[in-house]
């Protein structure tokens with residue numbers, strides 16, 4: 047019988063102060079686990095810890111693009127059974143409006159932070175045998191979309207790195223997978239709505255056979271990848287997009 051239970055497991059969740067990351071924290075706690083929740087916004091971290099209970103949710107503030115803050119996080123945590131990399135950012139702009147600065151700032155949080163944090167945790171021995179690493183890709187890293195050059199590149203690179211990491215860490219029985227969500231009604235979707243406008247978003251939703259998703263839909267997929275039920279799954283990308291890429 048498949049086991050989706052996370053009792054006794056400690057999961058590091060980045061991007062825990064908002065949207066998908068916050069929903070992942072709630073899903074882990076609901077499944078019996080505890081979270082080490084991280085983000086930059088102190089008040090939202092404190093609210094999360096209050097909501098989930100301090101004994102089930104340890105909140106640690108860190109800017110993951112800052113090497114010193116990342117190192118401090120690695121030093122503080124221990125005995126991790128998994129990581130869900132929810133932190134990320136969006137940059138939508140036509141190719142003619144891109145800049146090196148925008149590219150570097152997006153790569154720093156979407157690609158470098160999860161790769162460098164994961165490898166530093168491995169090097170420091172903070173991930174237990176049979177741990178599960180869940181990277182947050184995107185359908186933007188799988189299919190092209192106008193205005194997504196920087197975002198698509200960062201997410202495609204992350205999902206590719208996840209496959210290589212899965213091969214390297216299999217000898218320690220650590221699994222590495224990516225999620226590739228489509229449009230989810232969370233912080234980033236609101237940014238897209240602001241950039242594209244209501245009419246364009248309504249038209250875009252028609253391309254989703256099941257409509258846009260909720261943060262809880264992605265959190266459920268993360269919970270599965272973290273759980274013993276996924277013990278034989280590594281090096282893959284689980285698309286959760288309401289059928290958007292099925293065509």
Ligand SMILES: NC(=O)c1ccc[n+]([C@@H]2O[C@H](COP(=O)([O-])OP(=O)(O)OC[C@H]3O[C@@H](n4cnc5c(N)ncnc54)[C@H](OP(=O)(O)O)[C@@H]3O)[C@@H](O)[C@H]2O)c1
Nearest residue numbers: 061063064065066085086087109110133134230232233234
């Ligand atoms: N929403 C979607 O439609 C969608 C679709 C596909 C993929 N995704 C991916 O799913 C993830 C979450 O998306 P979301 O919509 O839930 O986003 P969101 O609500 O905007 O949340 C982003 C999270 O990332 C954290 N973060 C950003 N920069 C950071 C930094 N430098 N250091 C530490 N934390 C940082 C934020 O923390 P603070 O606010 O505390 O700074 C926040 O908790 C992202 O990786 C996104 O690319 C989202």
